[in-house]
Amino acid sequence: xxxxxxxxxxxxxxxxxxxxxxxxxxxxxxxxxxxxxxxxxxxxxxxxxxxxxxxxxxxxxxxxxxxxxxxxxxxxxxxxxxxxxxxxxxxxxxxxxxxxxxxxxxxxxxxxxxxxxxxxxxxxxxxxxxxxxxxxxxxxxxxxxxxxxxxxxxxxxxxxxxxxxxxxxxxxxxxxxxxxxxxxxxxxxxxxxxxxxxxxxxxxxxxxxxxxxxxxxxxxxxxxxxxxxxxxxxxxxxxxxxxxxxxxxxxxxxxxxxxxxxxxxxxxxxxxxxxxxxxxxxxxxxxxxxxxxxxxxxxxxxxxxxxxxxxxxxxxxxxxxxxxxxxxxxxxxxxxx
Numbered sequence: 001x002x003x004x005x006x007x008x009x010x011x012x013x014x015x016x017x018x019x020x021x022x023x024x025x026x027x028x029x030x031x032x033x034x035x036x037x038x039x040x041x042x043x044x045x046x047x048x049x050x051x052x053x054x055x056x057x058x059x060x061x062x063x064x065x066x067x068x069x070x071x072x073x074x075x076x077x078x079x080x081x082x083x084x085x086x087x088x089x090x091x092x093x094x095x096x097x098x099x100x101x102x103x104x105x106x107x108x109x110x111x112x113x114x115x116x117x118x119x120x121x122x123x124x125x126x127x128x129x130x131x132x133x134x135x136x137x138x139x140x141x142x143x144x145x146x147x148x149x150x151x152x153x154x155x156x157x158x159x160x161x162x163x164x165x166x167x168x169x170x171x172x173x174x175x176x177x178x179x180x181x182x183x184x185x186x187x188x189x190x191x192x193x194x195x196x197x198x199x200x201x202x203x204x205x206x207x208x209x210x211x212x213x214x215x216x217x218x219x220x221x222x223x224x225x226x227x228x229x230x231x232x233x234x235x236x237x238x239x240x241x242x243x244x245x246x247x248x249x250x251x252x253x254x255x256x257x258x259x260x261x262x263x264x265x266x267x268x269x270x271x272x273x274x275x276x277x278x279x280x281x282x283x284x285x286x287x288x289x290x291x292x293x294x295x296x297x298x299x300x301x302x303x304x305x306x307x308x309x310x311x312x313x314x315x316x317x318x319x320x321x322x323x324x325x326x327x328x329x330x331x332x333x334x335x336x337x
Contacts, residue, residue, distance in 0.1 A: 088289065096255040096270045097248045099284060104244035106289035110237040114329045116154035120184060121336065122233035123148050123325040124293075125262055131166070136298075136313045150333040151234045152176060155183040159333030171334045180204065181228055187235045192242040194249055201225050219250050223272055227282065230291055233327045240291070247282075256281065261292045262323035269295070277302040278319070296320035 088106060093099045114120060124147045129140040145164035152158070159173040180186040191197050201222055202212065212218035226243045229235050235243070247253060252272040261267045261283050271281025277300045283292040298317045303310065313319060328337045 093255065093257070093268060093286075096253050099255060099268055099270055099289075100244045100248040100253075103284050103289040103291070104241040107237045107241040107244065112237045112327075112329070114153035114184070116152075118153050119150040119159070119330050119333055119335070120153060120234050121148070121150050121328050121330045123336075124233075124322050125324075126164075126322040127262065128320075134309050134311045136311070136317045136319065138314075138317070148336070149233075150330070150335075151182070151184060152333075153184050153329075155185045157333070158182075161334075173333055181225070182232055182234060184234050184236070187229070187239050190239050190242070192238055194242060194246040197242050197246050198222060198249070215251075219252065219272075220274055223247065223250050223253070223280070224274070227280065227294060230282065231294060231322075231324070233291075233324055259283070259295075261295075262321055265292065265323075267292050273299060275302075276300070277313070280320075283323075290326055291324060293323040294320065295322075 088102045093102065126145040126147070127142045128145065129136065130143055133140055143165040145162070145166060147163075147167070148161045150159040154176075156176045157173055158176055159171060161167070161169055161171050163169045176183065180190075191200055202218055212221045226247055229243060230240065247270070250272065253270055254272065256269040256271065259267050259269050266286050267283040268286045269281040269283050271279050274280050277298055279297045279299050281295050281297070283295060284290070285292050296319045298313045298315055298319060300315050302313045305311075330337065
């Protein structure tokens with residue numbers, strides 16, 4: 001058995017996990033902020049400062065940190081493994097910065113040039129406990145939710161469908177949102193230098209009008225904003241690459257190997273702890289380094305009280321897990337690749 005085969009043999013088989021959709025009251029409850037009734041939105045917003053839906057969780061056992069084989073391209077003439085993407089180094093990922101640099105290189109290599117009259121299609125599959133759940137345990141029942149979004153490339157319109165317990169599957173077309181985080185032309189104009197990107201994001205108003213007051217809050221706010229842009233899926237690849245490079249500069253971002261996404265596909269994660277109890281992570285494909293989705297895991301028990309009552313989250317609970325398909329270009333809203 002060669003080294004590559006040995007590493008592959010160490011990777012456990014994928015297992016299904018769970019997901020959530022609503023976020024609006026979760027942090028409100030965690031921070032003791034009054035929460036209002038959830039409303040439908042054509043996009044999800046960053047966690048920092050957002051009032052989120054209280055959602056339940058599925059307890060998970062975090063797998064042992066073992067190396068995931070990164071090379072499926074065979075070996076070269078000298079018996080050395082080839083990388084899947086030629087511009088990315090072969091071999092196991094060393095740390096969070098290494099993974100993010102590989103993800104940035106992979107994003108840079110992806111062609112993506114929609115015409116202004118075309119649409120950017122993003123598909124998200126989610127699982128979450130019923131809205132209104134106040135005690136999050138491993139046995140909390142989960143509901144299914146699928147959201148499909150079409151962003152017109154000129155930023156003028158958004159179309160979407162929602163399926164599952166909280167959706168009716170109908171296609172709705174709305175006027176485009178001019179917020180820079182959801183508008184393709186505005187995102188395409190963002191600086192791609194990580195320091196300049198940080199400065200731009202930090203200078204713009206955050207959710208609820210709150211801006212970071214110190215370095216710790218700035219790091220959390222930047223990470224939350226970058227996660228939101230990746231989650232929306234509308235940013236061009238060059239900006240996605242810049243975001244990965246910017247996240248690599250944020251303090252507290254760590255690597256977690258050998259995990260899976262909602263579909264059971266192998267993944268590597270980078271993330272950081274928010275609010276002292278919630279590990280917010282980005283899931284990356286270990287072969288292609290493409291964005292797979294996101295997950296939030298409670299790393300300690302947490303309880304809080306808001307206007308709608310007291311909520312309890314247990315250590316090990318997944319309070320957010322969703323899988324995203326790679327954004328694609330289509331010619332009309334409702335069209336799928």
